[in-house]
Amino acid sequence: MSELFNNINDHTEYDVGSVFAQWYPQIKNLRIAIADFGQGIPSTVRRVEPHLPDDQAIIRAFDEGFSSQSKPQNRGQGLYYLRQNVLENLGGSLTVRSGAGTVTFKKSGNSLTTMPYIAGGFCPGTMIEFNIRTDVIEFEEEINGDFQW
Template identity: 30%
Template sequence: MDERLLFDMQSTTWVVPLLVLPIASYIRDTQSEYELPRNQNVREYLEVIGFPDGISSLEQIENRGGSSYIPICVLYKYSQERENLQSKFIEMVYKVLKPTQGVKDGIAYPISELVDNIFDHSKVNEGWVFAQHYPTKGYVDLCIVDRGRGIANSYKEEKNMHADDKSAIKMALQGESTKPEKSRGYGIISSKCIVCDCLNGEFVLISGSAALYSSKQREVIYTLNDFYWKGVIVSFRIHEPNGPINIYKCLE
């Protein structure tokens, strides 16, 4: 699971947050090696977004932020910069979308909730975020990653509940908290609701060898053969809103 690898990206001609961010976090966590794409445009893009090390300060994000991308950011649990960096990241995502009533809350809630989940449940002290705006397509793709213990191991270690990765995701969608005390875990549920129902988006969650895909039209959980992610990957697509949104129906 923590094997040092060589990521050969030489033939890569297109990258997206769901691909780039897990690879970047894996490279840094395991000290793996990589070969950059031969395609000059992709090489330059990876450089400007801070691949693979990312940035971790407010000054860096202000200097490196582009008109259509928010660079790879590494958030440290105990860093004084974390809150400011996270707030700036949210602000930059909001700016690339149309200034519509309720949209800032719709962006801030899932990002904040899912980042908080990293530091509350993963048993690691860093998380990763990255976003890309596709103006001609009218949407933003965001990705949030940790290299922690994953959902199934959280249930096992905190509540002695043994479940495979697919079942663990189902439990999370039912509000089963991983906290030992009696409580409900609505962070994933409410975040998914905001993305899919309020922002007409798509929501992907990967943990271990299972993946959830959710949209307004359908929801399915897959088993990922020959793949295992130690931690959690969340990626979601937010379409540019056509009118006001109200996230509070997802928080009741």
């Protein structure tokens, strides 16, 4: 998740990002959505590859080693590792909405399924939603007691 917050910091002129989460304990699922009002993945990718439509630009952003070089230290690994961790390690899925594009990544058996489409609306920034299985998360120590702020 830290990569997503870094991306918000790197790619938006607004100091605003949103995080929403919902836990479904009966089905052992956690849904987290992180959104910003930045320029969006397609706009960023098109600085390097101007011919790509929004859905294909989102897919390209998740390729290992791809970077728009918006910051000199960017290596093009963050979104790739996010997808790998969510799909491989946490048995989840990942949906990205940005511009007019939406892409869902899922794992089916041993293969990655990528479902791109051009949405009916427009996302002015980027929203990344991931669903993860909570029964595969290993906790370092058990937390007892009520949740407190």
